[in-house]
Amino acid sequence: MNAGRAEEVALLALGWLVGNDDLLPVFQGASGASADDLRAGAQDPAFLASVVDFLMMDDAWVISVSDHLGLPYDTLFQVRQNLPGGDLPNWT
Template identity: 30%
Template sequence: MPIEKAQEIATDALIHLTRDPEQVGRFLAVSGIGPESIRDAAEEPGFLAGVLEFYMADEAMLLAYCENSGIRPTMIAMARFALAGDPADYA
């Protein structure tokens, strides 16, 4: 998957996430960033991959997002891989 497509998917996922105050609150808590710095954080390498990882950690949320967006859940994994590479590389 081209990096541009991966960024598009992750950005859309982030926008979708911000529409749910409970989930965005949970995301901010997990990521350790404050709501005032989310725009700055979004420009950091790895942030968009982290958004996709957040979805991948919650199957119900992932499936709901994919259904609403018209994409397959495997596209989320492909986009995450395009943005951050293989998780085994970090072990």
């Protein structure tokens, strides 16, 4: 997974989120993002990272978006690692 592919998958996840009438208001309430922010954020890798962070908060959401996009369940984790702020520290 590279940064370009990560942004592509995150954008698809954002599209899924926008189409989810139950979950979109939860994201907007948690993030404070308006409809205009969602449109502008589609071009911002840091915003896309926040979408992936949000979706990874609940296994059911990960499963739902992954199934919808036809992706393995660990893909969102890989996506997050390749977006701004997603690199994991090496403690050794």
